[in-house]
Structures are given as C-alpha cells and as structure tokens.
Amino acid sequence: MTESARALVISHFFPPESMAGAHRWQRLIAELPDDIECRVLCPPPAYPYGEFEPSSQPIERETIEGIPVTRLWTYQPQADSRSDQSNLGRILNYVVFSVLASFYVLANFWRYDTIVTVSAPHTTFLPGAIGKLLGCSWVVDIFDLWLDNAADMGYVEPGTLAYRYIWALEWLAITKSDAVTVITETMAQSYVKKFGVSRGRFTLLPFGVDKELFTPTPEQTESMRVLYIGNMGDAHALRPFIKSFQHLPSEYTLEFIGDGKRRDELETLTRELGLTDRIHFAGFVDRTEVAARLQRSALSVVPLQDDLQLDYARPNKLLESMAVGTPYVASDIREIRRVTNESGGGAVVSNDSDEIASTIQDLMSTPEERENMGNSAISYIEEHHRWPLLGERVKTVLQSVS
Numbered sequence: 001m002t003e004s005a006r007a008l009v010i011s012h013f014f015p016p017e018s019m020a021g022a023h024r025w026q027r028l029i030a031e032l033p034d035d036i037e038c039r040v041l042c043p044p045p046a047y048p049y050g051e052f053e054p055s056s057q058p059i060e061r062e063t064i065e066g067i068p069v070t071r072l073w074t075y076q077p078q079a080d081s082r083s084d085q086s087n088l089g090r091i092l093n094y095v096v097f098s099v100l101a102s103f104y105v106l107a108n109f110w111r112y113d114t115i116v117t118v119s120a121p122h123t124t125f126l127p128g129a130i131g132k133l134l135g136c137s138w139v140v141d142i143f144d145l146w147l148d149n150a151a152d153m154g155y156v157e158p159g160t161l162a163y164r165y166i167w168a169l170e171w172l173a174i175t176k177s178d179a180v181t182v183i184t185e186t187m188a189q190s191y192v193k194k195f196g197v198s199r200g201r202f203t204l205l206p207f208g209v210d211k212e213l214f215t216p217t218p219e220q221t222e223s224m225r226v227l228y229i230g231n232m233g234d235a236h237a238l239r240p241f242i243k244s245f246q247h248l249p250s251e252y253t254l255e256f257i258g259d260g261k262r263r264d265e266l267e268t269l270t271r272e273l274g275l276t277d278r279i280h281f282a283g284f285v286d287r288t289e290v291a292a293r294l295q296r297s298a299l300s301v302v303p304l305q306d307d308l309q310l311d312y313a314r315p316n317k318l319l320e321s322m323a324v325g326t327p328y329v330a331s332d333i334r335e336i337r338r339v340t341n342e343s344g345g346g347a348v349v350s351n352d353s354d355e356i357a358s359t360i361q362d363l364m365s366t367p368e369e370r371e372n373m374g375n376s377a378i379s380y381i382e383e384h385h386r387w388p389l390l391g392e393r394v395k396t397v398l399q400s401v402s
Contacts, residue, residue, distance in 0.1 A: 005402055006111060007038045007139075010101055010127055011118040012094065014042040015064055018287060020207055020316035021143060022047075025118060027208060029067050031391020036398060039112075040069045041104060041127075043097045048259060048284060049077040049089065072100045087155070098123035102130050109134040113402055117173070120144035125169040128177065137401040138177040141205065145190065148309045149235065171195060178401040181205035181393075186335045187312035203397055207316050208387035213288065214323040216378045217295045219371060224251045226360065227297040227326075229290055229317045232260030235310060237303040237331055237351040242266060245275055247357035252364065254279045254301075257290060295324045298370065299363060302330035306351055311335060322346070323381045325374030329359050345377025 009029065013022035029038045044055035060071040074097035077089025105115065105127045114137040117128035125140065132138035147166050150156045156163045174180060174195045181203045182188050188202040232238060245254055256266070256279075263281060270279045285293070294300060300321040304310050311334035318336065321328045328346035330336045340348050347363065349355045363370055 005036045005113050005398060007036060007114040007116055007398060008041055008105070008108075008112045008131070008136075009038055009116040009118065010041045010105075010124050012043060012097060012121055012124055013047060014040055014045070014069065016052075017045045017047050018284075019047065021118070021120065024143065024207060025116075025141075026065065026067060027210070027387045028205075028391055028394050030065065031388050032395055032398075036395065038067065040064075040067055041101055042069065042071055043074040043093065044071050044076060046074075046076040046093060051284075052076070054078065070104075072097060072104060074100065094121045094123045098126045101127040105131045105134070109136055112136055114139055114398060116141060118143075119173075120146040122146050122166050122169050122173070125173040129169070129172045132176065132178075139179045139181070139397060139401060140173045140177045141181045142173075142187065143183045143207070145187065145309060145312055148190075152309055174201070179203065179397050181397060182312075183207060184312050184314050184335045186338070190309075190312055203393060205390060205393055205397075206314060206385055207319055208390045209316075209319050209323040209381055209385050211323070211386065214291050214294070214320050216323065216325050216374075219325075221296055221298065223296055223298050224249075224253060224364065225297045226252065226254045226299045226301055226329075227257065227293055227321075228254065228301050228303070229257045229294070229320070230315070231258055232256065232262045232266060234262070235305055236260075236262075237305045238262065238266055239269060240351045240353040241301050241303045241356055242269055242275070242279060243273065243353035244356035244360065245278060246273055247354065248360060250278065252278065252360070255293070255297075256281045257283075257285055257293065259283055291320070291324065294321055294326050297326055299360060300326050300328045302328050302336065302346075303351065304331040304333055304336070306331055306333055314339060318346075319381065319385055322377035323385070325371075325378050327363060327370050327373040327377065329356065329363070339380070343377055343380035345373050345380055 009025050011025050015022055015026055045052045054076040058073045062069050075092040109131050115128050115131035116139045117124040118141045128138045147170055151158050174191050180201050183206045192199050270276055302315055302318045314335050322345045330348050331351055332348040337348050340346055347359050349359050
C-alpha cells in the first residue's frame with residue numbers, strides 16, 4: 001500500500017440518516033489507521049422520506065465526526081415510506097445520484113487509489129466501474145441482495161430493461177472488481193452460485209454493534225414487553241407475529257418501533273383482532289431510545305418472510321438485541337438459524353402464529369433461561385460483531401488491492 005492511501009467511499013446512505021446501512025462506513029472508517037485517508041461521497045440525507053428538508057445545492061461539503069463528506073444533489077422524495085409515490089421517488093433518488101457520482105469520479109479519479117462502492121442500492125456500482133476503468137482499485141461492499149429481493153417482491157420484472165441494467169452492474173461488481181465484502185457466508189455462497197466465481201473473492205464483513213450505545217444488560221427485567229424494531233415492509237412476516245398475541249396472556253405486550261409501507265395494514269389487523277390495548281405502534285424513535293427499550297424488554301422479534309431469497313440476512317435488529325442481552329424469537333431462515341446454533345442467543349420458529357405464541361410463552365416463563373441466552377448472545381457479539389475487529393478486515397482488504 002502507498003504511504004498515504006486515499007479511498008473514495010460511495011454510499012447512498014450516510015448519517016444523519018439513521019438506518020444501519022448509513023452508519024456502516026462511518027464506523028468502519030473510524031477504525032482505520034491514519035495512513036488510510038477516506039472521503040465519503042453521498043447524496044443529501046433523505047431517508048426516512050419526508051423527514052429531512054430537501055437540499056437544492058448541487059454540491060455540499062462537510063465533516064462528520066472527522067470524516068470528510070461530499071454530498072451531490074439528487075432528487076429527494078418527500079412522500080413518507082407508506083405512500084405509493086415513494087417507490088418512484090426512490091428510483092429517481094437512486095438513479096440521479098448514480099449518474100452524478102459517475103461524473104464526480106470522471107473528474108476526480110486521479111485523487112484516489114481505491115473506490116469503495118456500498119450497496120444497497122446496486123446503482124452505486126456504476127461510478128465504481130468507471131473508477132476501475134480509469135485505473136483505480138475497486139472494492140465492492142454488499143449488505144443486501146438488492147436485485148434478487150426486488151424481483152421476489154415484484155418491484156421489478158426479470159427480463160425488463162431495468163432488471164437487465166442492474167443485473168449487468170451486479171455482474172461487473174462481482175466479477176470485475178478487485179475485492180468484494182459481504183455480510184454473511186450465505187450471501188457469499190449465493191454469489192458463487194449465481195456468477196460462477198471463486199469463494200476466495202469474498203471477505204466476510206458483517207455489521208458491527210456499538211458497545212457504548214447497546215450496552216450489555218443480560219439481567220432480566222420484570223417487563224412483559226416484546227419489541228420489534230425496524231421497517232414494516234414486504235420482506236417482514238409481521239402478521240403471524242401479531243396474530244400470535246391472540247394466544248398469549250393479556251399482560252404480554254408487543255411494541256413496534258419504526259415505520260413502513262405496511263404500517264396501516266398492520267394497525268388495521270391489530271384493531272380487527274381486538275389487540276389495540278396490547279400492541280402499540282410507536283413510530284420512529286432516537287437510536288439511544290431504541291437501545292434503552294431493548295434493554296427494558298423481555299424479548300425481541302425478528303420476523304422475515306421464508307418464501308423470499310432472504311436466507312443470507314443477519315438483520316441489524318437481531319445483532320442489537322443480542323448485544324444488550326435480550327433474547328430473540330426469529331423466523332427460521334438459514335443465516336439466522338446459523339447464528340442461533342452458534343450463539344444460543346434466541347430461538348427460531350416457523351411463521352406460524354401458534355408456534356410463535358408457544359415459543360414466546362416458554363421463554364417468558366423461564367427468566368433464568370432468558371438470562372443464559374442473553375449472556376451467550378453478548379459473548380457472540382464480542383467475538384464476531386465489534387467495529388474494531390471489522391475495521392481490521394477493511395484495512396486488510398484495502399491493503400490487498402493496492
């Protein structure tokens with residue numbers, strides 16, 4: 001590696017946006033040594049849609065916790081995530097930034113040794129491929145099987161021009177980049193099978209968890225609350241988890257933190273089942289409050305559809321629950337089953353309301369078992385999901401491509 005290596009990290013999301021993908025490279029860059037200089041290229045903050053004032057500036061520069069950030073204008077949706085308008089707005093948001101970021105790379109590639117492109121969305125691959133063509137090393141970081149998921153959920157039809165375009169970008173990223181980082185072994189194997197590449201191209205780089213924010217507290221409280229954190233979208237098997245509360249004691253409650261296109265549907269279901277006194281929708285809350293509510297909850301739930309290509313997923317909500325020592329009840333998909341078998345930090349269930357209710361009841365009735373699960377989960381996070389460890393992997397990857 002050169003004496004002072006320079007990397008441009010192109011990420012569609014970055015703080016102050018609050019989702020895990022936005023914080024990923026902020027935390028990874030913070031763990032890199034001083035001889036690796038990183039600049040982040042991203043759009044103005046826009047998600048959750050409608051939560052931020054739109055920016056009209058073509059280019060803005062700022063520093064966030066010591067990291068230089070350049071923001072390029074793109075279309076910024078103002079409809080919230082439950083609006084049908086948000087889908088078209090999201091597409092424009094992605095595509096316009098991808099094009100303008102490509103022009104930025106054309107004008108500034110000579111300043112950088114390496115271009116890092118972060119997905120989702122896969123549209124960030126375009127400026128990365130241009131940087132590679134111009135002589136930069138190209139590192140691809142993927143935390144979402146974005147195209148496969150979009151096709152599964154009906155957002156794009158295979159064979160359409162949009163699908164073929166994103167597929168071509170994905171093929172370039174997987175086969176022509178200098179290194180690929182992915183969040184799980186299941187994701188790596190998915191790409192090995194899809195594109196016929198070597199497993200050696202992939203480095204595992206899961207999400208980390210902030211120890212200062214998500215402080216371990218495995219001692220069980222007397223709370224009867226079950227907590228869900230995150231998006232309420234098509235990928236989440238939320239209905240059977242709501243229905244399970246028909247079969248549980250009245251003192252058990254379920255709280256939803258977050259929002260999404262299906263929130264209205266789920267609130268309607270809650271009313272129809274007569275569960276409004278026990279199931280509450282809190283909307284978005286500050287991340288410090290997310291951590292506090294996790295610590296004060298008896299269990300968390302991690303529902304995912306089992307008929308979509310989500311086997312690769314190791315959701316951040318799962319890791320954060322494990323980090324504080326709150327056991328989880330999660331849908332039985334491959335990667336979550338792997339974590340559960342390795343850590344003993346929770347339980348996996350089919351998306352059947354009776355089985356979910358039975359598992360929640362069993363865990364609620366045995367606080368000693370919950371505390372043991374919490375301690376096991378904390379140890380697993382310490383070993384696999386702390387940011388300093390993951391920063392070392394990024395340093396190794398950047399050194400290997402220079």
